[in-house]
Amino acid sequence: MSNNLFEIVEEPIEINAIIKKVERREAGAITTFIGTVREWTRGKQTIYLEYQAYIPMAVKMLAKIGEEIGEKWPDTKIGITHRIGRLDISEIAVAIAVSSPHRKAAYEANEYAIERIKQIVPIWKKEHWSDGETWIGDQLENVPYESGRPNVKDVE
Amino acid sequence: MMITILLFAHLQETVGKDRIELPIEQLTVMELKTALKQTYPLLELDHVMTAVNEEFARDNSKVTAGDIVAFIPPVSGG
Structure with a gap:
């Protein structure tokens, strides 16, 4: 993992490395969110997951989320890493860390990000x-959607 | 110069490849979708978002040779 705040990686995610990226002397709180691979979804058993990304655009969109958060919660600093490829049960798919002088903004910005x-x-x-x-x-x-019938959602 | 089209997720599996190159000078996103539907079993193109050069685009956005167009099915990260 690099020092970039917004990353798509293929190797296992180290949450401590992401916390380090947002550590600051002015921070009084760091919230973390760790999204993991769930085994059971409404009675169906997952054996493993496979994530695919349009990597350059995904990194750009993660950075855009960072900008949105900078506007809504000006004193925060955020790092987001998402993993792609094959992930087994309980492995970390996404990790988000937000630091802030006070905890409320760190909680809110973190939920907004996911x-x-x-x-x-x-x-x-x-x-x-x-x-x-x-x-x-x-x-x-x-x-899940049947091939040919995905839902269209507005992204703007 | 070519227009490069990137396919992901089920679109990639439907077509059997992750990119298509078309020797076209300029057209709109809508025209591009129509052209692709004539060649490939991609009827769901009407229901996916489009990005041109890594930015979300509309059906009436222009695509020019050299551009990279990506069809973005509803996302499921996280």
């Missing part, structure tokens, strides 16, 4: 279930 990731960052998850495989295509995360 919601925006699910809206505008070109990353796709393929579920490899115990009984088949599906590209997941709904920004609310859990609803």
Whole structure:
């Protein structure tokens, strides 16, 4: 992992490295969010996940989320790393760290970041279930779409 | 000069490749979708977002030779 605040990586995510990126003397709080691979989704068993990204645009969109957060919570600093490739159960898919002088902004900005990731960052998850495989295509995360009938959501 | 089209997720699997190059000088996103649908089984192009040179674009946005167009199915990161 590099010093870039916004990254797409193929290797396992080290949360401490992301915390380090946002550490500052003026910070009184650092919140972290760690998104992990879940085994069971509504009774279906996941064996492993595969994430694909349009990497250059995904990095740009992560940076855009950083800019949005800079406007909404001016004293925060955020780092986001998303992993792609094959991930096994319990592995970290995404990690977000936000530092801020006071905790409220750090909590709020962190939640905002994960919601925006699910809206505008070109990353796709393929579920490899115990009984088949599906590209997941709904920004609310859990609803697979049949090929040819994805939902269109506005990103602007 | 070519227009480069990038495909991801199920679009990539439907077509069997992750990029298509077309020798076209200029057209709109909508015209490009129409052209692709004539060659490939990509009816879902009507339901995906489009990025031109890594920025989200509209159906009436212009695409020019040298541009990189990516079709972005609903995303599922996180």
